[in-house]
Amino acid sequence: MAYRITLIPGDGIGPEVTEAARRVLDASGVKIEWEVVEAGEKVMGQYGTPLPDHVLESVKRNKVALKGPITTPVGTGFRSVNVALRQALNLYANVRPVKSYEGVPSRYTNVDLIIVRENTEDLYAGIEYMAGDDAAVGVKIITRKASERIVRYAFELARREKRRKVTAVHKANIQKLTDGLFLECARKVAQDYPDIEFEDMIVDAMSMKLVQSPENYDVLVMPNMYGDILSDLAAGLVGGLGLAPGANIGEDGAVFEPIHGSAPKRAGQNLANPTATILSGVMMLRYLGELEAADRVEKAVAKVIKEGKEVTYDLGGSTGTKEFADAVIREMERI
Numbered sequence: 001m002a003y004r005i006t007l008i009p010g011d012g013i014g015p016e017v018t019e020a021a022r023r024v025l026d027a028s029g030v031k032i033e034w035e036v037v038e039a040g041e042k043v044m045g046q047y048g049t050p051l052p053d054h055v056l057e058s059v060k061r062n063k064v065a066l067k068g069p070i071t072t073p074v075g076t077g078f079r080s081v082n083v084a085l086r087q088a089l090n091l092y093a094n095v096r097p098v099k100s101y102e103g104v105p106s107r108y109t110n111v112d113l114i115i116v117r118e119n120t121e122d123l124y125a126g127i128e129y130m131a132g133d134d135a136a137v138g139v140k141i142i143t144r145k146a147s148e149r150i151v152r153y154a155f156e157l158a159r160r161e162k163r164r165k166v167t168a169v170h171k172a173n174i175q176k177l178t179d180g181l182f183l184e185c186a187r188k189v190a191q192d193y194p195d196i197e198f199e200d201m202i203v204d205a206m207s208m209k210l211v212q213s214p215e216n217y218d219v220l221v222m223p224n225m226y227g228d229i230l231s232d233l234a235a236g237l238v239g240g241l242g243l244a245p246g247a248n249i250g251e252d253g254a255v256f257e258p259i260h261g262s263a264p265k266r267a268g269q270n271l272a273n274p275t276a277t278i279l280s281g282v283m284m285l286r287y288l289g290e291l292e293a294a295d296r297v298e299k300a301v302a303k304v305i306k307e308g309k310e311v312t313y314d315l316g317g318s319t320g321t322k323e324f325a326d327a328v329i330r331e332m333e334r335i
């Protein structure tokens, strides 16, 4: 039987990278019936909202979605569709693996870490207000429930993937109550996993250490905002945003998406690297239990990148989005 999966193409380069990923996933042999629904800037005029109800309903019904990036206006305008989707579906764990691929021009060759970011609260709860004309206040929410849940998720992931260490990242020296509570929860949950090494680190020191010696880290778990920032930093360590996949996981479903944005300047030109979206699809196949197909897609992507003859501009090549997907599909046929 085919899996029924929601596909949200998104804005900017989204339609191009999701189409490339869809073709690669279809060629993996796993039967998928895609339910394509549109969200983002382009549907604002039609529905008066970037996240129409039928999009949420589709993801709730199918429980699994592949999503392209969606533009969020800076400073003013509508709230992030991405944040709204994660909150509405309670997709509490944002999992962002960062891995070196051979052949990618980059300063490091031995990075293999997973960032686990709390996805529902912290400064992303969206509570901001003006205190008079000249001061703005943002509310940072950290709860025991969400903190324990995300740290437990990180340890379970570490166990499943045979990882050796979990590092909790925080700023509890300054944010004594909020990050202090997160750290207290992390220490408590860590006691249930004596087989996995545990340490904690202040986010500024973590940033330096990641740049200095990323190979020393394995699974990193942190509140929402630090996770957003450090996962882009980590993507930069291995060759950029075009390579970094992500998953938003909840108890009742999951949305897979690249960590990059809609890159409006590159939109519609067949230039964007679809690797991050294809690898998000690989995470989706693993989530569905289609391990063999997932391995085949990942190996084919790694081979095309290693050969370096048919790669996109960000990896030093001149191959288009569509043609990169063609090369991956050809390679899959050989494996």
Ligand code: NAD
Pocket (backbone or CB within 6 Å): 013, 017, 068, 069, 070, 071, 072, 073, 082, 241, 242, 257, 258, 259, 260, 261, 262, 263, 264, 265, 266, 271, 272, 273, 274, 276, 314
């Ligand atoms: P961006 O990720 O779109 O772009 C940053 C840089 O990376 C640009 O130079 C871009 O050309 C490059 N880049 C990104 N993806 C690439 C790819 N696949 N191949 C090659 N190069 C790639 O970040 P931004 O410019 O800060 O954001 C643009 C819009 O995307 C904003 O509206 C932002 O809110 C939104 N955004 C959405 C998501 C999401 O949907 N999950 C995530 C991040 C940003």
